[in-house]
Amino acid sequence: MNGKHIEIFLVDGVPGGMTTAEIAGWTGHVLASERSSLGALLRRPEAQRNGAYLFLSDDSDAVAGVRTYIGRTENFARRFPAHAELKSREWDRIVIVTNKDDSFSEGHWGYLESRLVELARLANRCTLTNGNDPQGRRLSEAAQSDMEAFLAQLQIVLPVLGVDVIRSRETAKAADSIESVSPEFTLTDTRRKVDARAQVIDGEFTLLTGSTVIAKWISKGIAEATQRAYAVYREEHERLLADGSIVVENGVGRVARDIRFTSPSRAGAIALGRSCNGRISWTWSGGTYAQWEDRGVDEINEDAHGIAELRLTDRS
Structure with a gap:
């Protein structure tokens, strides 16, 4: 583009x-x-x-x-x-x-x-x-x-x-741009009946329509900081239920429209009903979300390392 x-x-x-x-x-x-x-x-x-x-x-x-x-x-x-x-x-x-x-x-x-x-x-x-x-x-x-x-x-x-x-x-x-839409990431938890899909679309981490997520937030946490974080997640999950973004069918939450999140971890928490390291938990055919996010960085680091070695060789 x-x-x-x-x-x-x-x-x-x-x-x-x-x-x-x-x-x-x-x-x-x-x-x-x-x-x-x-x-x-x-x-x-x-x-x-x-x-x-x-x-x-x-x-x-x-x-x-x-x-x-x-x-x-x-x-x-x-x-x-x-x-x-x-x-x-x-x-x-x-x-x-x-x-x-x-x-x-x-x-x-x-x-x-x-x-x-x-x-x-x-x-x-x-x-x-x-x-x-x-x-x-x-x-x-x-x-x-x-x-x-x-x-x-x-x-x-x-x-x-x-x-x-x-x-x-x-x-x-x-927009016809390879940068506009990422590969599709998945996050699953059989016990919780979670089968979520997501993409980065125009820079927004987007939980896709049709994903299945928890129907009700239950987790409370033990540590005080965790309890505060879970209270925020629970409120957000309840809001998504209230506005129809998530609908409950046979005890399973289904995403009724694409939902945008500020981070993969926040999306993962809403899907799983607990804290989540989204950079690792979301995966695609090429590895984790973190590996996709860091695409191209390794090549730059390798080039920089090669230049540094070349300069050391020239000095010697």
Whole structure:
């Protein structure tokens, strides 16, 4: 996969403030803002143009802890005052997607809105609050191709801004990069009826749909530090049960959607119901996760060792 030059601009000059993002050579423009900057956002030129938008909010009861609304408008600044439902609802962040040369018609944005909702449902990384599935406008084959190319770039920009609601395995595979998706790792425990599969996808350790894991967290630990850690794991496992990420069938937990973790050890603990050294416990045809993670490092060390020996030989 070719590298991407993404330009991030902090409008307010501070992290966490209003932010714009563009990719070199892409006609798209993304503006992200916290709710506290809504007034300033509505005065921005981006808010006066055709575009699509996403409302995002943290919600512990939502899938993956995120609630999302996706829409489109000819003029967001005029649309928002009439958006009574979203004005009253709790939301934390808004993202507006526009086209710098303003060449897309209402039909183009209707198509994009429909595809964004479709991808969000496919990724299953949020709870969508859209009442109905938007019906994309009929576009010519050429126009659809243009919008799919536009969307491919948007799928790269949004995660850079911390918006992962349309990020999925399919997105990574579409990137056509050997670095995007790792080999498939497995973790099994016959006694606990655990048969889990995972991959590193776009840098995230992902427990895959269809894996079987513990149905209920029972372990408590003996040492005080272990008890605290297990309490955190138990809470996370219960949250995954509550939002439907893990469903219990015949006393076995089944992963109903891809679940992302910050480390293989955390994923392993949730699967097994106990502490786990994920770098060793997760394996693939080439060895352990640790061996896959360190791929290429041995060659570099060997090259460095060879250079050092060569220099010693030259000195002697």
